[in-house]
Amino acid sequence: MKIFCSVLRLFLLSVIGSSSLIAQYNTKLDWKLHNVGKVRQAITNMGTMNKAATNYPGLINAEFPPNSDEEHLYQGGIWIGGIDSNGDTLVSVTQAHYKNEFYPSANEGDTIWTVQRGDTVQIPYWSNYVGISDQDFVSRYADDNLLNIENHTPLHVEIIQATHTWSSPPVDEFIIYEYKIIPKSPIKDAYIAFWMHSAVGVIYTANFIDEIIKYNREQHLVIAEDVPGGEDGTAISPIGFRVLKPVDPSLRWSMRYYEHETLPTFNTSEYKSMSSGIIDEDRLDQPARAHIILGFGPFQLKVGDTLKVEMAELFGFGLKGLMKNSDYVDFLQSKQFRVPSPPPKPIVSVAIKSHGVTLNWATTKQLVESYVDPNRGDTIKYPFEGYRVYKSTKSTNGPWTLLAEYDTINDIGSNTGLKYDYEDRGLLNNIEYYYAVTSYSREDKVLNFPSQETSISNTAKVITPGTTPPETIGQVSVVPNPYRGDIAYNTYDPPWEKPKGSRSRWLEQDRRIQFVNIPAQCQIKIYTLAGDFVFSIDHDDANKGFEDWNLTSNVGQAVASGIYLFTVEDKANGKVQIGKFVIIK
Template identity: 30%
Template sequence: MKKPLTFLLLFFLVAGAVFAGDKARHEAAQKGKKPGFDKTAVAPPFTQTKFHQVGNLWLAVTNFGMFGNEGNRPSCEFPANSNIDYLFSGAIWIGAIVDRPDGTGVDTLVSHGYDGWQPSWYELFPGFAEADSIVERTTRPNTPNYDSLAVSEQDYVAVYTDTNTAFAWEGHQKPLGLKITQRSYAWSYSYAEDFVIFDFLIENISGLIGPPRTFKKLFMGVYVDGDCGLRSIPNYHADDITGFLRVNSDGDTVNVAWIKDNDGDNGLTPGVTGIRVLFPDPKTISYNWWDPPTDWGPTNPANPFDYSGHPDTDAKKYRIMSNGEIDPDQTQSNPPPGIDPSGMDTRYFLSFGPFDVPPDSTLKLTLAYLGGQPEGENDEFDDLGINARWARDVYDNPPADGIPDFSGPPPPPSPNMEIIPSDKTVTIRWDNSSESTVDKFSRLQDFQGYRIYRSRSGILNEMEKLGEYDQVDGFGYDFGFDALNPITDPANGKVWYTYIDRGLTNGEFLYYAVTAFDSGYAPTGLESLESSPVINLKRVAPSVGPEQEQAMQEVLVVPNPYRLSANYADIGWERGISDTDRRIDFTNLPPRCTIRIYSLAGDLLDTIEHDYPVKSAIRHSESWDLVTRNIQAIASGIYLFTVTSETGTYVGKFAVIY
């Protein structure tokens, strides 16, 4: 999917959902409060978690110095919509040497978002008001978060400090005096879908909490607890491996710390994720890793700053941050007896520096969080290395001049799309809003055509192309748009196109998307660019579609019988292979009804309330995971169900066999 460019390159991924408030973190902050502090006197910090979700790597970001979602979905899901996770949690650490206020010497201090070993050691917090929430901006016109200040399709801007000792854990009583502005940028473009860039502004505000003092020999570090695997696999977190990629397949120095599943779970977890520094080029870079259950990691006996074990004090943390060691790849390490380097619950730490930051000044640091997966003849490390180079070039367009660009050539925007289900048929309609966009780099209106995609899973690299239609202009296939039955809306002049997908199975959930692509730009060697299917991806289930006022019709169960021994994940029907990934669908439902599932003995196993708007694309179908209301997976046998609506009750049965 990646194509070499000789001009401008781009980056990351996106889209987002919001999870505000973070009650658990509020509670953790209160539990770790300073002794004697009255937590009822002041509201807790206004912490938030939001998600980059528009590209092929979904990543959770926060306004308290952490990233990832601590085991919840999505954390770092790659590829998008796959339920394959590569991150439990990560956090930034910032350490420096400062003069003591009384002039008696120096202190070595480290402030961090998360310790990694102690679950309640939090030291970075936003303010207390809603105004301290994460700001979302986008370059997409005519969308709710459009902002002329945005630099990506989804910017998240968070501000937090290390000065709130009242809500930090009780050991954090000597803050450095940091104010951190964190900007994360993401795009959906096909050549920039596998990474997110973080831009940090580290401001010295020590004068607000005491005498102003210079941060000497400051190092920044990123702690990562990976947990790589398909979420449905038991103990998927326990067999990770980590390493350090110095040079990519093209010979570019990339210095990426990475983590992946040790054996790829037999093809279920084939990718790798990692982090690289984009700016500035550090004098010293360190990469260290540990096996937390045994508290062991590789060490260099000749380096007193390189030691194994939990760095439970600021001094120990700083020693690791600044030790300059690049640990051997995990599979090449030599652990003591009883520790298997071929796979463990591994954590790694990438750090870099040093920098001096005087009072009231700001240090800019930029990182990229990357993914890589096998593509064609390239393995996951080839792809990771390519993405690492692209991230650097997007940050500073080649030929590099040291000035951040955060830009690249975009494809046309995705069109507005709607889907209409009917009997064994799905109708896809979209408008011509993509066709009038002017590319700001070529200054040309370079729209070329549309592509229609379908998928059972919704996973980006499992999309099936149903059709491609382009302008008749000597570029591409010259199919034209007549086959799409264009109709002009007299009210606003918009043109609407229609594509009909026939011969489908009623009740089977499917995903559809329509993308727009351009003609590229020959003078710079830029190939045709396409918008991401994720932008307007919609889920639908074809159905006969009884309306609420009609008499109850036959309700179907798909599949019937359900085979416990079948691997439905292979055909995209299910997301995984565990009991909690199982799925049957009740189809041909009224838009509003109640489904009750019973054993043959008449015991109520589960109740599902089905209530969708009349125009919803899935209003006539509902899924069930074959797990009872008592959280028990059902066994083989015959089961009864009822569907009750305003128009009556339907009684049916289905079988579960081995």
């Protein structure tokens, strides 16, 4: 209990400290989420793989596979240590145990840049940047942009980071991290390290302390793997950090792991852990927390130098799947991360009507179908093959159902012929549905590389069929009426109630009743049968004839069972409709 309280106090001090720093210095904090492949990974422009001081709202930092609720990484980031020009041994960390020392500047260009494969972007510190993967994130941060971080003396080093993810197999189960480390002052005997505080298991638990640790010396790959069972369940995938560059034989490598009580917390002990040359034995029979430091060096860095580092964050279906992906990274490296790509994504227009929707993507057919891929090994000039239409009733992350496939008439596939629209009927009004239209290529038989498809989730659209608002009130009703607490509305397909944001579990605040047939501009007020005010909703939407209420009062309390009254006032003419509904919990 004492250890828990100490950690909690440290966490609160860290959060409070970070907030005050950011208030004092107008840094351009930003975050993005890699989501085109099978990995959902948070990225910040502080160099972290977790929220840090940003406003990232997600509950999971590193989810694999999508919609699994399986976390893998509590914290992660890069460290730089060395001896400065004064002879002091210093270490600067993007993320340690509740410690952040790298921040972006206040410059407009120091947000996170998003670049797609083949696009050329003028980034202030990286001119003519050309996108490598289906989703590149580029950012810059330094250890001296904030100067009042407690117990921090900067090495005066800047890092430019690019991360790369791909949308289709066999390159969609890992992320490549590319770092340009630029010293502003000389650093003697510099060491680089990667910090991994893994948390492998389902997110809805406080206990992630049953992990084993393995190290592959040949690949410079450290792996944290969940032990089957326990409070956090049995994980689908381990997580691995593999250093790809530099891997010079002269480098000294260290791999150390720690419990909370033994973590290095000062510059000298952190540097010793990074540079010791000690490789801890694999921890196979005593599963526990995984606080891992994977270090390598030394480097003699002068002003004007740029040290390039590459790291792969690996996942897979089981340890065999992760190791297979690690091997595939070698092929990717040999191709300089430039492999066959999917066609450009179709631009989809949507026509919504009552109980139906029509999708159309004809406007971009020439762009999509005439794309040229210089990274293929074959001689096919135009490798476009077809379109696929998907639907989900759950979220923009799926699960997805294939509705249709339209492919070119040639010597492969089903030869349906190409179409550029799709109509879906029989939908429920005022319910969210999710649609995506993707394009895909022919396989590359020379490189033995499969067909590539644009990301489904990255092209998804949220669609709510329904009628437009009536001209005035008179037909307003409440759905469902009565509302019954013994019915699991969240299990309907499509679900009537579903979690908000990144949550996957239903909570009390996700309850839902709907006021339908309301005019474009109106105010809804809800009262108890005794006339006590409960909640009000202001509606102003010419295209939407409904509003939802989550059965929560104006003071944030869940309402009780009972009969409730409502009034709807049409703001256009002052007319009022009165009605009632029943809640049974």
